[in-house]
Amino acid sequence: MSMVVTSPDFRWGLKFFKYLEIAKVNYFTNTTYLANFLSKSIMVVLRIWIFTQLYRVTYATANENEIGGLTVPMVIWGLMIAQSLNTATRPQLSKLIDEEVKSGVIAYSINRPYSYILFHYFGSMGRFVSNLISNLTLGFLAAFILVGPISLSWNGLLLGSLLLFFGYTLDFLIDLMIGLISFWVEDISAFNWIYSKSQLIFGGLILPLSLFPDYLRNIAELLPFSQLFYSGSRLIVNFDFQLFQKYLLIQMAWLVFFWLLVGYVFSKGIKHVSVNGG
Amino acid sequence: MFLVKGSNMSLLTGVKYLSLTWEMTKLSILSAMEYRMSFLTQVIGMVINDIGLILVFFILFQKFPSINGWHFRDTMLLFAIQTVNFSLVMIFARGVHRLGRSITRGELDYYLAFPKNVLWHACVSRTDISAIGDFAFGIVVFFLAGNVSLEKMATFALVSFLTAWMLFNFSVVVQSVTFFVGNFEEAAEQMFHALLGFSFYPQNVFHGLLKLIMLTVLPAFFITTLPNQVVQKFDLQILLLMFIFCIFSFLLAIFIFKKGLRHYESGNLINVNM
Amino acid sequence: MEENIIEVKNLKKTFKIKQKNPGFFGGISSVFSPVYKTVNAVENVSFSVKPGELLAFIGPNGAGKSTTIKMMTGILYPTSGFIQVLGFNPSRNRQQLAYHIGSVFGQKPQLWFHLPPMNTYNLFSRIYELDQKKFQERLKFLVDIFEISDLLKIPVRKLSLGQRMRCEIVASLLHQPKIIFLDEPTIGLDVIAKRHIREVIKYLNEEEKVTIFLTSHDAGDIETLAQRTIVINQGTMVFNDTTEKLKKNYIKTKIVELVLEGKTDDFHFAGGKIVEKTKYDLKIELNTEKASIEKLLNYAVENFDIQDINIFDPEMEEIIAAIYQEQK
Numbered sequence: 001m002s003m004v005v006t007s008p009d010f011r012w013g014l015k016f017f018k019y020l021e022i023a024k025v026n027y028f029t030n031t032t033y034l035a036n037f038l039s040k041s042i043m044v045v046l047r048i049w050i051f052t053q054l055y056r057v058t059y060a061t062a063n064e065n066e067i068g069g070l071t072v073p074m075v076i077w078g079l080m081i082a083q084s085l086n087t088a089t090r091p092q093l094s095k096l097i098d099e100e101v102k103s104g105v106i107a108y109s110i111n112r113p114y115s116y117i118l119f120h121y122f123g124s125m126g127r128f129v130s131n132l133i134s135n136l137t138l139g140f141l142a143a144f145i146l147v148g149p150i151s152l153s154w155n156g157l158l159l160g161s162l163l164l165f166f167g168y169t170l171d172f173l174i175d176l177m178i179g180l181i182s183f184w185v186e187d188i189s190a191f192n193w194i195y196s197k198s199q200l201i202f203g204g205l206i207l208p209l210s211l212f213p214d215y216l217r218n219i220a221e222l223l224p225f226s227q228l229f230y231s232g233s234r235l236i237v238n239f240d241f242q243l244f245q246k247y248l249l250i251q252m253a254w255l256v257f258f259w260l261l262v263g264y265v266f267s268k269g270i271k272h273v274s275v276n277g278g
Numbered sequence: 279m280f281l282v283k284g285s286n287m288s289l290l291t292g293v294k295y296l297s298l299t300w301e302m303t304k305l306s307i308l309s310a311m312e313y314r315m316s317f318l319t320q321v322i323g324m325v326i327n328d329i330g331l332i333l334v335f336f337i338l339f340q341k342f343p344s345i346n347g348w349h350f351r352d353t354m355l356l357f358a359i360q361t362v363n364f365s366l367v368m369i370f371a372r373g374v375h376r377l378g379r380s381i382t383r384g385e386l387d388y389y390l391a392f393p394k395n396v397l398w399h400a401c402v403s404r405t406d407i408s409a410i411g412d413f414a415f416g417i418v419v420f421f422l423a424g425n426v427s428l429e430k431m432a433t434f435a436l437v438s439f440l441t442a443w444m445l446f447n448f449s450v451v452v453q454s455v456t457f458f459v460g461n462f463e464e465a466a467e468q469m470f471h472a473l474l475g476f477s478f479y480p481q482n483v484f485h486g487l488l489k490l491i492m493l494t495v496l497p498a499f500f501i502t503t504l505p506n507q508v509v510q511k512f513d514l515q516i517l518l519l520m521f522i523f524c525i526f527s528f529l530l531a532i533f534i535f536k537k538g539l540r541h542y543e544s545g546n547l548i549n550v551n552m
Numbered sequence: 553m554e555e556n557i558i559e560v561k562n563l564k565k566t567f568k569i570k571q572k573n574p575g576f577f578g579g580i581s582s583v584f585s586p587v588y589k590t591v592n593a594v595e596n597v598s599f600s601v602k603p604g605e606l607l608a609f610i611g612p613n614g615a616g617k618s619t620t621i622k623m624m625t626g627i628l629y630p631t632s633g634f635i636q637v638l639g640f641n642p643s644r645n646r647q648q649l650a651y652h653i654g655s656v657f658g659q660k661p662q663l664w665f666h667l668p669p670m671n672t673y674n675l676f677s678r679i680y681e682l683d684q685k686k687f688q689e690r691l692k693f694l695v696d697i698f699e700i701s702d703l704l705k706i707p708v709r710k711l712s713l714g715q716r717m718r719c720e721i722v723a724s725l726l727h728q729p730k731i732i733f734l735d736e737p738t739i740g741l742d743v744i745a746k747r748h749i750r751e752v753i754k755y756l757n758e759e760e761k762v763t764i765f766l767t768s769h770d771a772g773d774i775e776t777l778a779q780r781t782i783v784i785n786q787g788t789m790v791f792n793d794t795t796e797k798l799k800k801n802y803i804k805t806k807i808v809e810l811v812l813e814g815k816t817d818d819f820h821f822a823g824g825k826i827v828e829k830t831k832y833d834l835k836i837e838l839n840t841e842k843a844s845i846e847k848l849l850n851y852a853v854e855n856f857d858i859q860d861i862n863i864f865d866p867e868m869e870e871i872i873a874a875i876y877q878e879q880k
Contacts, residue, residue, distance in 0.1 A: 035459070190320065190326075213337070305667065393651045
């Protein structure tokens with residue numbers, strides 16, 4: 001007899017609390033080892049410290065005060081936000097899924113009374129938020145000391161954060177997608193490398209797209225990688241409504257694309273699991 | 279090479295250890311070859327990975343051809359040294375990055391049962407196959423960076439070896455912290471990445487307190503800045519300085535590891551507080 | 553009188569465990585003012601072993617068995633006390649000692665998983681610095697007695713558990729150790745594989761005069777192999793005498809489980825106490841001093857239709873409880 005009890009669809013409230021609980025458990029587990037936990041944030045601080053020295057010298061050599069619409073402090077604050085978010089998504093979800101598939105646990109976890117995808121979405125969110133709080137706190141202090149404050153607008157903060165939230169979701173979908181590849185492929189690390197390097201190149205984690213040569217920037221803006229954490233952080237440090245519309249459009253297109261793709265791949269993958277008997 | 283003072287440090291023992299290191303690395307590669315497809319994806323994947331990283335700086339130098347007199351070619355040389363020394367550690371002493379894990383999970387037991395130096399044994403018995411890709415990439419980039427002469431090649435080789443050794447020493451130190459505080463695996467890993475992090479950027483932009491950090495806690499100055507200078511323009515004094523730092527950090531690493539080993543708990547009870 | 557090959561006096565090992573408060577702030581407070589709890593894993597253990605002995609070292613999980621063995625092989629530093637193995641102080645002369653002892657930890661494989669055993673054997677011959685000719689002779693000898701000649705070229709991952717264990721033991725015997733530490737050598741093996749391994753252990757002990765120090769959960773291992781048994785519980789030694797005596801005094805029972813065709817109600821057998829009874833299923837605790845298994849089975853076969861029979865040894869915990877009871 002099946003032990004799985006499917007709750008009726010109208011019990012949305014209960015469902016929400018279920019996923020909230022999943023997020024909470026992940027949040028607290030992630031904060032258990034403080035040294036491990038803080039070391040990520042310290043990395044963010046160190047990186048933006050390096051960036052500060054690098055871009056000060058770069059701007060000075062070029063003898064410019066503002067390049068591509070951004071001053072040095074704006075560049076640094078933007079990099080701080082992008083780095084904080086990107087670092088907070090680690091360890092990658094795809095690695096967890098890969099382990100689940102290899103160990104065969106997946107056969108059980110897809111049969112639990114919750115949506116497998118939502119379970120991971122909220123679980124990752126819990127870990128993400130706990131990392132993010134400490135990254136942003138230390139990152140904010142560091143940026144403040146290194147380059148001083150910059151003026152922010154409410155529009156920028158609000159709409160930029162919205163893009164960052166969508167960006168997080170987009171990253172989740174791509175990461176999940178790579179994890180699901182492990183249904184078919186023995187070793188997904190090559191996919192992981194390619195994804196994280198594409199983020200590094202086109203995601204504005206080291207080099208903001210505003211400092212790209214024009215032709216390259218135009219291409220990079222259309223790719224999903226810049227729509228993870230670059231677009232939002234760019235708008236927070238210097239808001240531009242036209243840019244917001246453009247980024248939002250590109251982001252939505254990629255979100256829909258990966259959402260459909262993940263749905264398709266997941267349904268195929270589940271069949272694969274049951275054929276193989278887990 | 280990885281001998282501990284006090285034991286019979288003769289040339290013969292050194293040679294024995296070197297040949298055993300080679301033997302074990304061969305076995306690891308043989309072992310990885312059992313899965314040919316995965317072997318290839320890892321090596322090729324790593325090359326693509328490295329190309330991706332250097333591409334960021336290619337783009338940067340498109341916009342700014344010279345940063346304080348530093349050109350893309352200099353960055354290429356930096357990447358060449360860095361990928362080669364990193365790959366040497368990962369090919370011959372991959373285990374060093376798992377020391378923390380081995381300590382908390384009691385995996386050192388296995389190596390302690392052999393009549394050989396534990397640190398050496400734990401480190402050499404693993405190989406990261408993808409590092410072969412790093413190695414190849416580094417060599418190619420070195421030649422692409424131009425101005426290759428026989429003298430420069432020799433310096434490059436020597437400097438890669440020395441800095442690989444320093445990277446090894448650094449990892450031993452941070453991973454050994456696990457002996458004393460329990461769980462330090464991820465922090466140690468992050469510190470290693472922080473050290474490597476310095477090696478992507480033009481070395482002439484660093485100053486002030488950050489430079490002080492590069493000279494002490496995260497000795498990137500010795501592992502990245504100096505070797506780059508020496509390969510660009512040979513300087514015996516710099517080389518000597520690097521050598522001294524290498525020996526110093528090696529002795530420090532061994533000292534801390536040996537001290538830590540006395541606290542080793544062999545995974546018997548440590549799991550209780552997990 | 554023969555000199556002792558192992559000498560352990562007042563051995564003690566304590567572990568410090570950091571107490572952690574849950575949650576984020578708990579984590580912070582335990583970084584700044586850690587609270588430790590001390591656990592005595594081994595307390596005041598003393599014993600000695602003579603050359604050529606086959607000794608069992610038993611006790612329930614967490615009793616301190618492994619901790620003691622690890623101190624004897626130099627893996628762990630003792631907190632206090634004296635150990636001498638083959639004249640060496642294990643923690644000071646670990647490497648020299650390692651040339652003369654061998655160890656098999658049942659759950660920690662030493663063979664390279666993806667490669668055939670032969671590759672590991674060759675590597676070990678280099679690590680132990682064996683003379684190549686002697687190594688080949690030794691290997692041939694071991695391959696014969698362990699019957700693994702067909703397995704040498706097969707990657708370890710493709711071997712069965714029993715085959716793998718045989719290959720594991722060979723790996724730790726290549727350098728002709730004078731003492732072998734076997735930690736749970738038969739764990740997870742089937743009856744035939746167990747018997748095979750026990751036979752070889754016995755053979756090595758009798759023919760090669762190797763001293764064997766064995767830990768096991770399996771009362772069968774101990775009964776068939778060991779001349780002497782040391783029982784350890786909660787870090788202290790509770791028994792140190794011949795296995796014969798242990799058996800006679802404390803392992804007096806066997807549990808026999810019978811599944812019968814007919815009703816179990818009229819089952820009456822002197823010397824056996826029924827400890828569990830359902831409609832068709834019986835568990836009998838048999839006192840082996842008063843009645844033999846043979847007798848019980850004869851009775852059962854004559855009077856009932858038997859569907860299934862299982863025979864168990866009493867649990868380690870029961871043996872220890874019995875020892876305690878007598879000491880009081």
